[in-house]
Structures are given as C-alpha cells and as structure tokens.
Amino acid sequence: xxxxxxxxxxxxxxxxxxxxxxxxxxxxxxxxxxxxxxxxxxxxxxxxxxxxxxxxxxxxxxxxxxxxxxxxxxxxxxxxxxxxxxxxxxxxxxxxxxxxxxxxxxxxxxxxxxxxxxxxxxxxxxxxxxxxxxxxxxxxxxxxxxxxxxxxxxxxxxxxxxxxxxxxxxxxxxxxxxxxxxxxxxxxxxxxxxxxxxxxxxxxxxxxxxxxxxxxxxxxxxxxxxxxxxxxxxxxxxxxxxxxxxxxxxxxxxxxxxxxxxxxxxxxxxxxxxxxxxxxxxxxxxxxxx
Amino acid sequence: xxxxxxxxxxxxxxxxxxxxxxxxxxxxxxxxxxxxxxxxxxxxxxxxxxxxxxxxxxxxxxxxxxxxxxxxxxxxxxxxxxxxxxxxxxxxxxxxxxxxxxxxxxxxxxxxxxxxxxxxxxxxxxxxxxxxxxxxxxxxxxxxxxxxxxxxxxxxxx
Numbered sequence: 001x002x003x004x005x006x007x008x009x010x011x012x013x014x015x016x017x018x019x020x021x022x023x024x025x026x027x028x029x030x031x032x033x034x035x036x037x038x039x040x041x042x043x044x045x046x047x048x049x050x051x052x053x054x055x056x057x058x059x060x061x062x063x064x065x066x067x068x069x070x071x072x073x074x075x076x077x078x079x080x081x082x083x084x085x086x087x088x089x090x091x092x093x094x095x096x097x098x099x100x101x102x103x104x105x106x107x108x109x110x111x112x113x114x115x116x117x118x119x120x121x122x123x124x125x126x127x128x129x130x131x132x133x134x135x136x137x138x139x140x141x142x143x144x145x146x147x148x149x150x151x152x153x154x155x156x157x158x159x160x161x162x163x164x165x166x167x168x169x170x171x172x173x174x175x176x177x178x179x180x181x182x183x184x185x186x187x188x189x190x191x192x193x194x195x196x197x198x199x200x201x202x203x204x205x206x207x208x209x210x211x212x213x214x215x216x217x218x219x220x221x222x223x224x225x226x227x228x229x230x231x232x233x234x235x236x237x238x239x240x241x242x243x244x245x246x247x248x249x250x251x252x253x254x255x256x257x258x259x260x261x262x263x264x265x266x267x268x269x270x271x272x273x274x275x276x277x278x279x280x281x282x283x284x285x286x287x288x289x290x
Numbered sequence: 291x292x293x294x295x296x297x298x299x300x301x302x303x304x305x306x307x308x309x310x311x312x313x314x315x316x317x318x319x320x321x322x323x324x325x326x327x328x329x330x331x332x333x334x335x336x337x338x339x340x341x342x343x344x345x346x347x348x349x350x351x352x353x354x355x356x357x358x359x360x361x362x363x364x365x366x367x368x369x370x371x372x373x374x375x376x377x378x379x380x381x382x383x384x385x386x387x388x389x390x391x392x393x394x395x396x397x398x399x400x401x402x403x404x405x406x407x408x409x410x411x412x413x414x415x416x417x418x419x420x421x422x423x424x425x426x427x428x429x430x431x432x433x434x435x436x437x438x439x440x441x442x443x444x445x446x447x448x
Contacts, residue, residue, distance in 0.1 A: 001314040002314065003293040003294075003313065004313055005294065006313035032356070032357060033337055033352070033355050036316075036354075037336055037337070037355070039314075049313070051359075051360070079349070099421055102337075103338070103340075103425020103426075104422055105337060105343065105351050105352045105403075105425055106337055106355075106425070108350060108351055109356070191425065
C-alpha cells in the first residue's frame, strides 16, 4: 500500500469536518476489512482516512429506542451483533445468518455501517436489513437524515451517501418483526462470497400472510425488492410451512422475471436466476417454519 | 510524498513496547519486521486464510488487514506467547500428537483461533470447532487432524 494520512477524531462533528465532499481519495474507515482489500489491490488509493474507531462507545451501541425499534450503532461489530441478546430477541434472522457471514476474525472488526457503506452486492447484511425494512441513520454537515436500506444502496458499490456523510446506525422498526429468513447459496466453497442471497420477511396472522418483503441480493447489482413476489404473497394462506402451489409458482415467476441478475465469478446470470427460483421457495418455507 | 511516521505504544506478549510506524503499515508487518516474531505470516493477504492471525485485546484478527496504528494502546499476543517457559500449551501438544499439520505454514493461525475457541467454549462440538476455524485454510488439508487435536486438548483441559 502507498502512504496516506490517517486521522483519528474523538467526536462525530470532528470526524465530519475531516471528510471532504469533493475528494474521492478521502474516506471514513471503520473495521477496515473491506477498505484494506481495495487499498492492497490499488482499487482505492486514499489520500486521507478518517478512523471511526475513536468515536466512542455510543456509536456502537445495540439498543431499543422508545418505540421498541432495534437500533444497531454504526460502529457495532458483526461479532457484537452475533452475541447480542437484543438482536436474538428482535431480529433472530440476523443472529442466524452471522455465523455464516465471512469469518470470525473479520466479524470481530467489521461494522454494521461499513457493511452498508461499502455496498458490495455480495454482502449478506444489507439484503437482510432491507427485508426487515431497516432505515439507515446518516450524519452530515447539514445534520441528520435517514434512508431505507434499499434506497441507500443505489448500485454496484454505489450508495446515496455524500462523501462527507457518515452512517451512525440502522433502525429496525418493531412493526417489521415478522417471520423472517435468509438463505444464501455459495457455488465454489461453503465460505465463498454468495452467488445468491434471499431474504424474506412475512407479517402473518392465523395462517395468512398479511404483508411480505422479498429481497434478492448477491446475484444482483444491489439488494433488490421483488414487488411481484410480495404481491403474490399478500393474502396467501398457508398450512404448516406450505403455501398453495399457485402462490409459489407466481412467486418463482416474479423472482425470475423481475430481477436483473448479473454474471460474475460466482456464476452466470441465467444460473443465478435458476438458483433464485429454487431458493425463494426454500427461504419462504424456512420463514414459515420460524 | 513524505511519509509521516508516528510512535505507537502497546503490550506485545505481555511486555510494553513501542514502534515507529507509518499509517499504511499493517500490524502484521510491525510484529514481524520490527519485533522479529515470524509465527504469523502473510499468505492470502485478504483475511481469508488465517495464516496472519494475531490476538488484539483478546480477539482474533487478520494481521494483514489491521492497520498498525489501530494497535496503539492495545494488548497484542502472538503464537509465540502460547508456550510458557518453553512448555507447550495443551493445544500445541495435541497438535503434535495428532499430526495436525504437514508443512506447518498455517499452524500458528489454527493454534490461536482454537485457543480462542477453547477459552470461551471449553467443550466445543465438532460443528462449533469447524465453524470457528472455517476462516483458516490448510493447503495440506489436515482438517480432520486439526479437529481431533482441538477435541483432545479440550478433553485434557477439562
């Protein structure tokens, strides 16, 4: 790696002041696991990095807010999420996914904010958070704003963040806690980056799906909601973990038709489309099994 | 561009140390090049293989992905710290007994990861062992022997 300036602010306002809206070579660094790879490959050559590690414990807190929403601090590590009783109680789909996300060493340092800001489509967490209707809390020079996860990530490694903004956390509304599941499919080795990630979140009452969120990730440029599948699931009845054949066929068709799959080292677009047709039903079954 | 250096202070294998570093140096480079501790090695350079595993504040990290500057004030331990007064740890002894390596390049990483596991979970299941070590690669494929060694060490430490 080539030399750069490393700044270590102690407060959020101080950190924001060290970023620059007009300089692509200035970026915040949290756990650094993703940025270090880009720097080693000279894909990203920083002039200045602003470390978020010294911003204090508050920015990494995992807690419930007054409305009962689960708040994950921007600098909370993936290992902290994995160990959190609050996450297990309010978003168990995250707890179940984490042991299979990257590896122990990366989870010890990689952060929630970093997983979102990096916007690598192969990451699991953004797809899950999008299915949970999570909102990203963002601080910038003009103050604070929030964005839904699926609006934050706009494309392949692209976000709606300005260069002088910092993700301070993610809020998962209590109302979005339904029957949720995430299944990913790796094609080369069990711990490879996924070729496909499918997250579903079903709000159910008495054998009926009242509302559904269906999100496809990894196989696409960005986590992608499948509105046709969500519409097909709305009002559908189930017994045990089984949906009507007509409903699952409609969901499969929507997932195959509506989503723009991409070809890469993990597989061709056609292959991923077929993976999605199969895995969407497995994911729905896993969600209904609870 | 002139490179701004800084001095970091940290605890390395129980002793207070300081090092002059540049911001782009990794902790792995400092541990090896400044302190001559060559147990941790850079192999994949991408955090995937575990050969560069170091313990920072009691947690395993990939030394190749950790900026040395982030270790300022931290407690760092390496595989060289496992043996006490020349006596191998029970896990190290079990690795030898089970033949849990061939070339040995990956062994320091496996030892630190498995030591970490046994500290938090003294009687892990085979699945828990495999999961904790899933980010460590052994190109000699001694995985069955590694799992057996961790189980043997767990039995002996019980």
